[in-house]
Amino acid sequence: MIDPTGLTVPQLADAWQSIHTTSPSEEADPLVLDCARRLAADPGGEQARLWVAGLVTMTGYLAWRPGRLAEQAALDALHAAVKALDGQPCSHDSHPFQAEMDALEDEIWLGDTGLLTGKRTTDEGDTGPERVLCPGNVAGWARLAADVIAPFSVRRVPVGAPEYHESCRKTLSGIVNDYPYCDPYEELTDEADGLPARPTRGVLAGFLVTMNATCWYATSERVTERSVLEAMIKGVEEAVPLLDDRPCTHDPGEHPDTRDPDAANSAGYQLRSPGGRAEIAEYYGWDEEDEAEHEDVALDAWVCPVFLEGLAEDTLTELRSGLEAFGTADGDHPETGDDEPEADAPEADHEP
Ligand SMILES: [Zn+2]
Ligand SMILES: [Zn+2]
Known part of the structure; x- marks a missing residue:
């Protein structure tokens, strides 16, 4: 010492x-x-x-x-x-x-x-x-x-995510908007496998938000390889224990709305750097001189472990049900009867 x-x-x-x-x-x-x-x-x-x-x-x-x-x-x-x-x-x-x-x-x-x-x-x-x-x-x-x-604890960080993040964000945006200009299987698998062993709070939050934004595509009929879903499930399962045990300090309703996959996909990469987070802050008008005016927006809720854990659970539920549907579609695990609603194949359109 x-x-x-x-x-x-x-x-x-x-x-x-x-x-x-x-x-x-x-x-x-x-x-x-x-x-x-x-x-x-x-x-x-x-x-x-x-x-x-x-x-x-x-x-x-x-x-x-x-x-x-x-x-x-x-x-x-x-x-x-x-x-x-x-x-x-x-x-x-x-x-x-x-x-x-x-x-x-x-x-x-x-x-x-x-x-x-x-x-x-x-x-x-x-x-x-x-x-x-x-x-x-x-x-x-x-x-x-x-x-x-402590992400979002200071204002007036210069705006601008690293170029590499911007390129990942665009690639995944193509996927969630259903006009991929790359191999979605490869991109989604790489993304699921890409979390550092000891991520910062911003990088971990960004990863879990990205996984949620892309899980709807992964469980749609566009993806016909089990391995993609398996990789994503593994990635999310391994990320959850990395969340720290800070308590939630937010009021009900202050956690971010991630229902729009395209917006969530953007946030997923913006959350991973100071300059990217400054873009989110700018979007909410949070970075202006008058700090008091924007106190109602709890941007640090994006990195709240309780929010992220709930989001990860939703992601895992969606991915696991998608994986189950593969079994049914392949005939590996035929439905045993109408009394097992959990075995129902999810609908093709998974827009939340
Ligand atoms: Zn100077
Ligand atoms: Zn919270």
């Missing part, structure tokens, strides 16, 4: 680097708490960039199974930094952090933010301290980290 008190910044930076999704909380929490405490002490100060860099580096841990106190301290400090840094002068149209948003496909940033050194080197050349250390850039990184740890 590392005692962070008395360490120099380079020593701390090495310690932050050693923290990953699987780090035990005894090891990670003291580092997170130390970093959060330093940031909270002066969230708009000269050194804020260092502690923001530290929390960004430890986002993988913070987005998976952090100690709750460490998680809350990190979020409070990041939110305080966003607020304090936003008020400082900046004359730039854009900042270096935005260039990395396209790489946030699984949401965890493993590269350099440049916040420690004041310099960022990419294929396009170097960016110097004037932009890298601009309060707007430091606030941008703080926003991204906070939004990955």
Whole structure:
């Protein structure tokens, strides 16, 4: 275990680097708490960039199974930094952090933010301290980290999902709208198999929403391979235990309406990145200056474990009944009589 008190910044930076999704909380929490405490002490100060860099580096841990106190301290400090840094002068149209948003496909940033050194080197050349250390850039990184740890907990994240997500969304949109321009069996199977072992809350929510949006197509007469449904069932069954045990904090009716498969399909990929979630926020007018005006929309309900568990149950019910219908259609499991309504073949049209 590392005692962070008395360490120099380079020593701390090495310690932050050693923290990953699987780090035990005894090891990670003291580092997170130390970093959060330093940031909270002066969230708009000269050194804020260092502690923001530290929390960004430890986002993988913070987005998976952090100690709750460490998680809350990190979020409070990041939110305080966003607020304090936003008020400082900046004359730039854009900042270096935005260039990395396209790489946030699984949401965890493993590269350099440049916040420690004041310099960022990419294929396009170097960016110097004037932009890298601009309060707007430091606030941008703080926003991204906070939004990955607790989706929809900050506003004014720049809009734009990673290009790869946008392409997946389009491919699946073709499928749910019944004009696939690819092999739907392959796409649906790959999608079902594509969840990382320790997904962020946004990536896990997006996966379960996508599975729900596409299950109606999978159980329609368009899909005649059992393996597609089996892969989807397996994917959803394996994803459900990854939901954390946070209680639902929403009023009845605040959970999202996913009955339109095309809209749900879009949300399924938008949920997987800060820039994608910003698109959802923008759609609800949630990202505007007047925060009070939009408090009625509980966007964080999209990542509520209770909502997602219910959605996954609906998805599994649909997929399992689709699989049963295969048995009937193949003649493998002929119906034994009218007194078994659960063996009835579902109707062809599964639009919810
Ligand atoms: Zn700036
Ligand atoms: Zn809820």
